């Protein structure tokens with residue numbers, strides 16, 4: 368099992384801690400997570416040519432550009448349905464960059480809805496990121512995942528059959 372926290376893991380944790388545990392422990396989903404693939408295509412179709420990639424240990428950012436003295440990190444999503452989780456995911460990236468001494472801002476892009484939301488690493492968001500990281504660390508050391516709790520995301524989740532059949 369990898370205990371490396373990633374932005375994706377933060378996003379899943381914000382949606383469902385059980386899913387974050389299953390992913391981190393590399394429990395194979397029983398069917399393809401098509402929506403992930405669709406999201407990827409969506410991103411490539413709209414922004415593939417205009418952006419650069421930045422890699423740090425355990426973190427690969429696909430959408431980065433420079434604006435003045437700072438970087439702008441974009442996170443492209445299919446819809447605004449899970450915005451709080453996406454804000455936390457971006458907050459995690461900005462927190463990591465700050466730890467590396469890099470000034471950065473974030474933006475959430477939802478091409479299908481023609482939406483853009485700016486995200487800054489405020490004191491509140493940084494505290495939320497740190498709290499979330501500590502909770503994920505603790506969760507990943509648990510010997511078993513938390514029990515399944517039915518949420519709207521279950522319908523789109525790769526682990527739906529695993530949890531509910």
Ligand code: SF4
Nearest residue numbers: 383386521524527530
């Ligand atoms: S199916 Fe539902 S409870 Fe199970 S991991 Fe996915 S989101 Fe969580």
